[in-house]
Amino acid sequence: MGKWTIAEVKELLSHKQLTEKEVEELRNDTRKGVQKLLFQYEQQLRKKNTMLLKYQQMMEFEKRQYRLGNHFVAGIDEAGRGPLAGPVVAGCVVLHKDYYLEGLNDSKQLSKEKRESFFEQIATDALAYGTGIVTNEEIDRYNIFQATKMAMSRALKKLDMTPDHVLIDAVKLEGLPCSSESLIKGDQRSVSIAAASVIAKVTRDRMMQDLHEEFPMYDFKSNQGYGTKSHMEALEQFGPSPYHRRSFSPVAAAIKC
Known part of the structure; x- marks a missing residue:
């Protein structure tokens, strides 16, 4: 048995980065619950290190x-x-x-x-x-x-x-x-x-949400104005809204229909 209860181990792993000595103590703890928590902790630590490395590369x-x-x-x-x-x-x-x-x-x-x-x-x-x-x-x-x-x-x-x-x-x-x-x-x-x-x-998505409130038939809140199947069907049925790009060929085609 380790010096911590499983509940204490869970609390410990969720709130701090452990020292090598503390990690080694947990590795030597034979309880399955502790080993599962340690595996999840180390997996999360690897993920955080991978994100840090990618961020550094992007800098x-x-x-x-x-x-x-x-x-x-x-x-x-x-x-x-x-x-x-x-x-x-x-x-x-x-x-x-x-x-x-x-x-x-x-x-x-x-x-x-x-x-x-x-x-x-x-x-x-x-x-x-x-x-x-x-x-x-x-x-x-x-x-x-x-x-x-x-x-x-x-x-x-x-x-x-x-x-x-x-x-x-x-x-x-x-x-x-x-x-x-x-x-x-x-x-x-x-x-x-x-x-x-x-x-x-995010700025554009919020704007498209506002346009959806005005013209819900085009479902702008879901498609953000892209030519999804349901959007194309609405465009054919209702024609273009004042916010459609008439120089884009699918919209121009809908005007001619």
Whole structure:
């Protein structure tokens, strides 16, 4: 028998990181309940270490700028290039040099609950953040690529500071007040861009929820404007709403019907 009850072991493992000596004592405890708890603890510890390592790898672009003497590095990403309805939204975030948010990644790889939680955390902790919104009418006027660049530029301008350097997901922007760098799949390679992707995605999802209240037949709260089967059926039945992108071919086809 060990010196702790199983209930005490459970409490111990859930509230602190054990010393090597304490872990060794638990390894030598022959009770099945203790071994099960220890296995779960070590599994969770491995997961946390893996997330920390990934986060450190995703900090390499920021660290390079810090080594060059740049103190404020912004990340920019967008949400909503592909949908048939709604705006395209960009997020821009400047994080503290030593900031750590366990599990931060490309917003598309996070659950809705985790995105919402991270959004609040990032908005609270960031040195600065901003969002840029380009409407569906502007998308139709300028095309989706130019609209994406406009949203990103607007997000950058919303910052209450001027960064020294900007990391941008997959797009090159001109006329910036600082140096910049475009990264393919940047939301998976840069912490700052990943944070911006969360800001952009959650902001847009909330906007689509509001549009759903106005036009529930399209089910925007579930599809966020993407061309799902039910969305396409509603588009064929009801025609486009004022928030549909008429320059996108499925919407244009629905107008002709």
